[in-house]
Amino acid sequence: MRIAIGGIQHESSDFSPVETPLAEFLADGRWFDAEMLRRRPGDTNTVIDGFIKGVRKHGVEMVPLFWSHAPSARQPTFETHQSLKARLLEPLRAALPVDGVLLSLHGGYSVQGLDDGDGDILKAVRQLVGPDCPIMAVHDPHCNVGPDMIENANALIIMDTYPHVDMAERALEATALMVRTIRGEIQPAMAWCSLPMFWAASKMISAEEPIRSAYECVFEIERRPGVLVAGIGLGYQWADNPTAGASTIVVTDGNRQSAQETADELGRWLWERRADWQRQPVAPPAALDEGECIGRYPIILADQADNPGGGAPSDNTEILRLFIERDLQDAAVLYIRDRETVQTAKAAGVGATVDVEVGGKSHPLSAPPVPMKAEVLAVSDGRFIYDGPMWAGSEGNYGDSVLLKQDGIYVAVISEMYQPMDLAFPRSLGLDCRTLRYICVKSTGHFRSGFGPIAGSIFNVDALGVFTQDFAKLPFERLGRKIYPIDPDAAW
Numbered sequence: 001m002r003i004a005i006g007g008i009q010h011e012s013s014d015f016s017p018v019e020t021p022l023a024e025f026l027a028d029g030r031w032f033d034a035e036m037l038r039r040r041p042g043d044t045n046t047v048i049d050g051f052i053k054g055v056r057k058h059g060v061e062m063v064p065l066f067w068s069h070a071p072s073a074r075q076p077t078f079e080t081h082q083s084l085k086a087r088l089l090e091p092l093r094a095a096l097p098v099d100g101v102l103l104s105l106h107g108g109y110s111v112q113g114l115d116d117g118d119g120d121i122l123k124a125v126r127q128l129v130g131p132d133c134p135i136m137a138v139h140d141p142h143c144n145v146g147p148d149m150i151e152n153a154n155a156l157i158i159m160d161t162y163p164h165v166d167m168a169e170r171a172l173e174a175t176a177l178m179v180r181t182i183r184g185e186i187q188p189a190m191a192w193c194s195l196p197m198f199w200a201a202s203k204m205i206s207a208e209e210p211i212r213s214a215y216e217c218v219f220e221i222e223r224r225p226g227v228l229v230a231g232i233g234l235g236y237q238w239a240d241n242p243t244a245g246a247s248t249i250v251v252t253d254g255n256r257q258s259a260q261e262t263a264d265e266l267g268r269w270l271w272e273r274r275a276d277w278q279r280q281p282v283a284p285p286a287a288l289d290e291g292e293c294i295g296r297y298p299i300i301l302a303d304q305a306d307n308p309g310g311g312a313p314s315d316n317t318e319i320l321r322l323f324i325e326r327d328l329q330d331a332a333v334l335y336i337r338d339r340e341t342v343q344t345a346k347a348a349g350v351g352a353t354v355d356v357e358v359g360g361k362s363h364p365l366s367a368p369p370v371p372m373k374a375e376v377l378a379v380s381d382g383r384f385i386y387d388g389p390m391w392a393g394s395e396g397n398y399g400d401s402v403l404l405k406q407d408g409i410y411v412a413v414i415s416e417m418y419q420p421m422d423l424a425f426p427r428s429l430g431l432d433c434r435t436l437r438y439i440c441v442k443s444t445g446h447f448r449s450g451f452g453p454i455a456g457s458i459f460n461v462d463a464l465g466v467f468t469q470d471f472a473k474l475p476f477e478r479l480g481r482k483i484y485p486i487d488p489d490a491a492w
C-alpha cells in the first residue's frame with residue numbers, strides 16, 4: 001500500500017496590505033521536498049508530521065511529495081499558485097500509481113483570479129490519480145469550503161480546536177481513514193452545507209462556551225453508527241469571494257444522503273444559534289480598566305484586528321500608544337513587525353539606546369508610528385523552537401528580531417508575519433512573560449496555546465485595524481449572497 005503525502009497551505013486575504021510572493025513559500029524552513037519529508041522524524045504537532053507518523057504506524061509505504069506554507073497575507077498570484085502546484089504534482093505524477101493521497105491544505109486558500117485554491121489543488125490531484133484513488137485532506141477550521149473541494153476529495157477532516165492543538169491528531173485520524181478505505185473496509189461518502197454566516201473569531205475558542213457546545217454536537221454526531229467524520233468550517237472572513245463563510249461537513253460510510261441530512265442538521269443547529277457566535281466590540285482602554293478592576297495579572301489584550309495570523313500587518317500602534325500614555329510598568333507588546341526598526345536597533349547593538357519610529361508603516365489603519373527612545377535589550381536571528389502545545393517541537397523563524405525597552409514597556413520587534421503562540425520566542429530574547437503585568441498580543445486565539453496558562457485575564461479588544469471584526473466595515477464586493485451579521489436578514 002502506497003500513500004502519497006504533501007500539501008500547500010495558505011490563508012489568503014483580499015484585504016491584507018502584505019503581499020505573498022513565491023519567495024514566502026520557499027523561504028528557509030517553510031518548504032520540504034520529497035527527500036526532506038522522508039527524513040522528517042514526524043514528531044511535531046503539525047498535520048504533515050501527523051501524516052508521516054500515521055503512515056509509519058500503519059506500516060504502509062509513504063510517497064512524500066512536497067509541502068510548503070506561507071504566513072497568512074494577501075492572495076498569491078496565479079503564477080505563484082501554478083508554480084507551487086507543479087512542485088506538488090510533479091513528484092506525484094512520477095510516483096503513480098499510488099493507493100491514496102493525503103493532503104495538508106488550509107482550506108482558506110485563494111489566489112488572484114481563483115477563488116478556491118484548495119479546490120483547484122484537489123481537482124488537479126484528482127485528474128492525475130483518477131476517480132478511484134481516495135484523496136483526503138486535513139483543513140484548518142478557518143476554512144471557506146467550496147464545491148471543488150467537496151467534489152474532488154473523498155473526505156475532508158477539519159480540526160476541532162482553536163487554538164489548533166489537534167493538528168497531528170486529525171492527521172492521524174485521516175491516515176487511519178485512508179488505510180481503512182484502501183483496504184475496502186469503508187466507503188467514505190461526504191456532504192456539506194454552506195451557511196451564510198460570519199463567525200466572530202473570539203467566539204471560536206474551542207475550550208470555551210458557547211462554541212464548546214457546538215463541538216459536543218460534532219462529537220455526538222461522530223459517535224452515531226455509520227458516521228466517519230463530522231466537522232465545522234468556522235470560515236475565514238477576510239476573503240471576498242462566494243466561498244467565504246461557515247460550513248459543516250459530514251462523512252458517512254457509504255450513505256451520501258445520510259451525510260447530507262446530518263450536515264444539514266448540524267448546519268441548522270449552528271444557524272439557529274447564529275447570534276451566539278457574534279460579539280460586541282470592546283475598546284482597549286475599557287478592557288484595561290476592567291482588567292485592573294478584576295486585578296488578576298498579567299492582563300492580556302488580544303489586538304485581534306492586527307493579527308498577522310490572519311494576514312493583518314501586525315504594526316498597529318494603538319495599544320503601544322495606550323501603554324505609553326498610561327505609563328504602564330512590566331508591560332510588553334508582542335510583536336510589532338517593523339523591519340526598519342529591527343535593522344536600526346540591530347546596527348546599534350545590545351545596550352545601545354536608539355531613537356526609532358516604531359510600527360505604523362504598512363497601512364493608514366495601522367495608526368501612526370510611535371517615536372521611542374528605547375534601549376536595545378536583545379538582538380536575535382529570530383530562530384527558536386516552539387514549546388507549544390500548538391506547533392510544539394517545530395522550528396520558528398521570525399527573521400531578524402530585537403527586544404526594545406522604554407521605561408516600563410518592552411516591545412519585541414520582528415521581521416516576519418507571525419503571531420505570538422507560546423512563551424518560547426520572548427524567552428529566547430530574555431523576556432520572561434510570566435513576570436509581566438500587561439501584555440498586548442497581536443493574535444486572536446492562538447496565543448492562548450502558550451499564554452492561556454499564565455494569563456490573569458484575557459480581553460479580545462477592537463483597536464482600529466485592517467482586520468476589523470466589525471465585518472460591515474470591510475469593503476466586500478464579491479460575496480454574492482447576504483451574510484449574517486452584515487445583513488441581519490440573511491436567510492438560509
Ligand SMILES: [Zn+2]
Pocket residue numbers: 140141142164
Ligand atoms: Zn486557523
